Amino acid sequence: MPVTDELMACFRERFGSEGDIRVYFAPGRVNLIGEHTDYNGGHVFPCALSMGNYGVARKRNDKTVRWFNMTYPENGVITADITKLAPEDNGLWYDYQLGVLWAFMQKGYEIPCGYDMVMISDMPAGAGLSASASIEELAAVIAKDLFSLDVTMSDCAVIGQYSENNFNGMNCGIMDQFASAMGKKNNAIFLDTDSLEYEYVQLNLKAERIVITNSNVKHQLAGSAYNERRSQCESALRDLKEVIDIKTLGDLSESEFDKNADAIKDPVNRKRAKHAVYENSRTIRAVHALRSGEIEAFGKLMNESHVSLRDDYEVSCPEVDILVEEAWKVEGVIGSRMTGGGFGGCTVSIVKNDHIDEFKDRISRVYREKTGLDAAFYIADAADGARRLL
Numbered sequence: 001m002p003v004t005d006e007l008m009a010c011f012r013e014r015f016g017s018e019g020d021i022r023v024y025f026a027p028g029r030v031n032l033i034g035e036h037t038d039y040n041g042g043h044v045f046p047c048a049l050s051m052g053n054y055g056v057a058r059k060r061n062d063k064t065v066r067w068f069n070m071t072y073p074e075n076g077v078i079t080a081d082i083t084k085l086a087p088e089d090n091g092l093w094y095d096y097q098l099g100v101l102w103a104f105m106q107k108g109y110e111i112p113c114g115y116d117m118v119m120i121s122d123m124p125a126g127a128g129l130s131a132s133a134s135i136e137e138l139a140a141v142i143a144k145d146l147f148s149l150d151v152t153m154s155d156c157a158v159i160g161q162y163s164e165n166n167f168n169g170m171n172c173g174i175m176d177q178f179a180s181a182m183g184k185k186n187n188a189i190f191l192d193t194d195s196l197e198y199e200y201v202q203l204n205l206k207a208e209r210i211v212i213t214n215s216n217v218k219h220q221l222a223g224s225a226y227n228e229r230r231s232q233c234e235s236a237l238r239d240l241k242e243v244i245d246i247k248t249l250g251d252l253s254e255s256e257f258d259k260n261a262d263a264i265k266d267p268v269n270r271k272r273a274k275h276a277v278y279e280n281s282r283t284i285r286a287v288h289a290l291r292s293g294e295i296e297a298f299g300k301l302m303n304e305s306h307v308s309l310r311d312d313y314e315v316s317c318p319e320v321d322i323l324v325e326e327a328w329k330v331e332g333v334i335g336s337r338m339t340g341g342g343f344g345g346c347t348v349s350i351v352k353n354d355h356i357d358e359f360k361d362r363i364s365r366v367y368r369e370k371t372g373l374d375a376a377f378y379i380a381d382a383a384d385g386a387r388r389l390l
C-alpha cells in the first residue's frame, strides 16, 4: 500500500473520516558541500531528498492539536493546547512541530485553531540527513496551507530555523530548513546564507550517482559541540573585526584570511575560522566546477572538505573517517566526505554507476571488520521541497 494510503487509513481510524483531510510531505536533505558555513555567512550546496516525513491533517474547531506518529506509535496520541506552548528541548518529533506553531505565533501570524494529524517517516532519524528540519517544514507547510498563512516557502524555512533555535535550543543555521522547504527535483541549491539569495543548479549526473552511507552512529556531544563550534567562530570573527572590516567569516577570501589570521588569538578558534573561510571558497569553486561539467574537480573539493572538517573543524569521528577514507580507495569514487553536523551520521559520495555495487560491498565489509557495525546505503535523488500532495 502506498505510504499516503496507509496514513489516510490510520487517520480515519483514529480521528474519523469526515471533513477536509489533506496530505503533505517534507523531505530530508543531503549537503553536497559547504559544511558548517551556514552560521558563518557562507555558502552551502544541499539538495532535498525523496525521503522525509509525510503528514495527513484536518483542522479542528478548538485550540487543540492531536498528533499521532506511525513511526513512534509508542508515544500514542500527543495532545497540546496551542495557546500554552513554551520552549522544550527534548528533541522529540512533536517538539519540532510544536516549535513551529509557536514560532509562527511569535512572529505575529494567527494560528486560528488546532488540527488532527497522523504522520510517518521514511528516513533515518539522527543520521545527519535533517529529519528534524523535515518535521519542522512539514509542520510549516501544514500551517501555511490549512490556515492560509501569507508566507512563502522561504519564510517557512526561516520560521523553522527560528523555532529550532528558540524553542528546541539548537543553534543551527538555515541550511537544513531551506533545503527541505525549497528543494527542486534534479537540482541542488546554491545558497548564500548571509543574503538568502539562491540559485538552483542542475545535477546533470548521468554516469554517476550520489550515494549516502549511514555510519549508524551518533555521538553524544553532537548538540553541545555544535553550539561550541558556533561560538568559537563568533569569537574568531570578533578578533578579526579588530583588524579588518568584515561582517561575517564568509566575507573573507582565503588569502585575506591568511593575511589576517594572526589576529585570532586562540589557535583552536583560528583553525575553526580557517575551515569556515576555506570551506566557503571550496563551495563556490565546487559549484563553478559542476556547472562547467568538471565532476572530477567537484569530487576533489569534496575530499578536501572532509579533511578540513576532520582536522581543522574536528567534527568527524573515527567511524565516519573509516567510511570516507575507505571510499577514497574505491575505483569509480569521484569524491566522498562527511555530510551534516558531524559526530556520526552519514557520508555523501559521488560514485560511478558501474562501481556502486563494488562500493557498497567493500565499504560494508571493511566497516564491519573495523567497527563491528553495519553501514546502510541510500541512493540520493534530488527531489522537490515541502508541499501539499493531495
Ligand code: GLA
Pocket (backbone or CB within 6 Å): 034, 035, 036, 037, 038, 039, 130, 172, 173, 174, 175, 176, 340, 341, 342
Ligand atoms: C546541521 C545544522 C545546519 C548546518 C550543518 C553543518 O545540520 O542544522 O544548520 O550548520 O549542521 O553544515
